[in-house]
Amino acid sequence: MEWDRLRRLATLAKDRRIANLFRDTERARKFSVRAGDLLLDFSKTSIDDTTFGVLVDMAAASGLEAQREAMFSGARINQTENRAVLHTALRNLNGGPVMLDGRDVMPGVRATLEHMRRFAGDVRAGRFTGQGGRITDVVNIGIGGSDLGPAMAVRALAPCHDGPRCHFVSNVDGADIHDTLSGLVPETTLIIVASKTFTTVETMTNAEAARAWMAAGVGEPGAQFAAISAAGERAAAFGIAPGRVFGFGDWVGGRYSVWGPVGLSLMIAVGAEDFGAFLGGAEAMDRHFRTAPLAENMPVVLALVGIWHNQGCGYATRAVLPYDQRLARLPAYLQQLEMESNGKGVAMDGGPLPVPSGPVVWGEPGTNGQHAFYQLIHQGTRIIPCEFLVAAEGHEAALDHHHRLLVANCLAQSEALMLGRDPSAGGMAGGEAAGRQARHRAFPGNRPSTTLVYPKLTPYALGQIIALYEHRVFVEGALLGINSFDQWGVELGKALARDMEPLVSADHPAGHKDGSTRLLLEFVQACRGR
Numbered sequence: 001m002e003w004d005r006l007r008r009l010a011t012l013a014k015d016r017r018i019a020n021l022f023r024d025t026e027r028a029r030k031f032s033v034r035a036g037d038l039l040l041d042f043s044k045t046s047i048d049d050t051t052f053g054v055l056v057d058m059a060a061a062s063g064l065e066a067q068r069e070a071m072f073s074g075a076r077i078n079q080t081e082n083r084a085v086l087h088t089a090l091r092n093l094n095g096g097p098v099m100l101d102g103r104d105v106m107p108g109v110r111a112t113l114e115h116m117r118r119f120a121g122d123v124r125a126g127r128f129t130g131q132g133g134r135i136t137d138v139v140n141i142g143i144g145g146s147d148l149g150p151a152m153a154v155r156a157l158a159p160c161h162d163g164p165r166c167h168f169v170s171n172v173d174g175a176d177i178h179d180t181l182s183g184l185v186p187e188t189t190l191i192i193v194a195s196k197t198f199t200t201v202e203t204m205t206n207a208e209a210a211r212a213w214m215a216a217g218v219g220e221p222g223a224q225f226a227a228i229s230a231a232g233e234r235a236a237a238f239g240i241a242p243g244r245v246f247g248f249g250d251w252v253g254g255r256y257s258v259w260g261p262v263g264l265s266l267m268i269a270v271g272a273e274d275f276g277a278f279l280g281g282a283e284a285m286d287r288h289f290r291t292a293p294l295a296e297n298m299p300v301v302l303a304l305v306g307i308w309h310n311q312g313c314g315y316a317t318r319a320v321l322p323y324d325q326r327l328a329r330l331p332a333y334l335q336q337l338e339m340e341s342n343g344k345g346v347a348m349d350g351g352p353l354p355v356p357s358g359p360v361v362w363g364e365p366g367t368n369g370q371h372a373f374y375q376l377i378h379q380g381t382r383i384i385p386c387e388f389l390v391a392a393e394g395h396e397a398a399l400d401h402h403h404r405l406l407v408a409n410c411l412a413q414s415e416a417l418m419l420g421r422d423p424s425a426g427g428m429a430g431g432e433a434a435g436r437q438a439r440h441r442a443f444p445g446n447r448p449s450t451t452l453v454y455p456k457l458t459p460y461a462l463g464q465i466i467a468l469y470e471h472r473v474f475v476e477g478a479l480l481g482i483n484s485f486d487q488w489g490v491e492l493g494k495a496l497a498r499d500m501e502p503l504v505s506a507d508h509p510a511g512h513k514d515g516s517t518r519l520l521l522e523f524v525q526a527c528r529g530r
């Protein structure tokens with residue numbers, strides 16, 4: 001891998017003004033890419049022809065294309081867990097068979113989808129009822145990949161939401177389940193326990209609390225529970241009838257699971273047709289990813305921009321800035337997708353990673369962020385590549401003026417980041433004080449950004465966008481030579497928390513712990529013992 005060459009190019013690029021690159025009048029066309037009706041503009045970065053050529057060559061040399069085919073065709077590319085990575089099969093509804101160990105997984109995928117359709121249809125139509133009649137509220141209890149995907153998507157697709165209200169409980173903090181359930185009526189509530197493993201402490205603790213809450217109002221509490229899990233026998237042991245257990249294979253990673261049963265709450269909210277359109281958008285992005293040449297391949301290009309900024313230029317974070325209030329949970333969703341996938345210091349061969357791992361991902365919707373942290377993005381000393389997302393059109397036709405303002409703000413931010421403002425343009429002639437003032441008002445500019453534009457935030461568009469990011473993570477992982485599909489780094493904290501729990505009670509000595517942990521425990525014990 002040509003990391004040194006990339007770093008040398010990045011050193012040269014330091015003296016380059018992005019704005020000057022537009023002397024090439026073809027730049028915007030050359031440094032943008034289309035996939036279906038999406039446009040990704042990456043011309044407001046310091047990537048020039050040479051850099052782009054090197055990045056594309058690096059992608060080709062990494063064996064990315066062979067790895068991509070290995071993923072789509074069911075090879076066990078998640079080597080540390082000896083698993084295939086086949087979330088794409090969940091949306092392969094117009095494609096052919098997908099073979100895993102000599103067997104086509106598609107009949108099972110279709111059967112599960114049909115099972116979801118029937119159940120979601122029954123809940124929406126009032127054929128499946130609670131003890132008090134029609135279901136008015138659905139509570140999805142899950143965490144990480146069993147929460148963030150449906151929570152993000154239900155919010156994103158609010159204009160299509162015509163089913164029962166949906167709530168999401170994830171945190172083991174009792175405040176989460178307490179505050180959610182306290183507004184609900186057990187007799188008309190459906191609880192969905194979503195956990196791939198059905199062992200996650202947070203989810204099982206919340207599920208038990210929900211069962212106790214349900215039992216207080218409903219004769220047979222298990223009757224108003226459904227489960228989503230790859231461990232059906234554990235769901236059965238919890239008391240959920242097999243007809244309401246929706247299974248999936250270990251070849252669907254938690255953070256890639258919204259396309260299957262983990263999306264049940266989404267399907268109940270928006271209906272099977274819109275859920276199908278969501279899958280259709282992702283399927284279209286899969287086809288594009290599989291067939292478009294590397295230099296015109298949107299997930300590949302987005303990944304190469306990420307590699308350039310992080311491993312090339314050394315920018316450690318990237319901001320995801322959706323100018324779309326309904327994508328408010330997208331940054332949180334992408335934090336898990338990107339950081340749990342590519343936050344690793346060991347390469348596939350067991351050796352240390354020769355470059356930094358994937359970046360810190362963070363963000364908030366625009367325009368809110370503009371009145372909070374954009375100050376640092378414009379004038380701070382660290383460079384933060386920004387990834388803007390915006391719809392050409394909003395859903396609220398009567399509020400189109402709002403949408404024009406929204407789009408204008410998004411485009412103005414990327415323009416301001418690139419162009420900056422010269423102190424001499426501050427309009428303050430003469431005097432040291434005026435000069436000082438002008439320096440405070442100056443914008444250095446030359447700060448990179450990409451912008452993704454989609455026509456409107458429909459289920460289809462959301463499917464395209466989420467699959468775009470999934471494949472981007474895959475490509476970055478392939479270039480880094482890591483396994484993007486395991487997550488061993490979450491285990492240590494879980495194990496220590498298990499041992500720590502008894503020590504939180506006042507009558508447990510914590511003498512064997514380090515000084516800091518002991519101090520904290522003893523303080524908590526003293527407070528609780530009062």
Ligand code: F6P
Binds near residue numbers: 146340
């Ligand atoms: O601890 C991390 C993790 O394993 C995630 O990868 C996963 O999405 C989440 O926990 C929830 O896991 P489960 O669906 O098995 O409850």
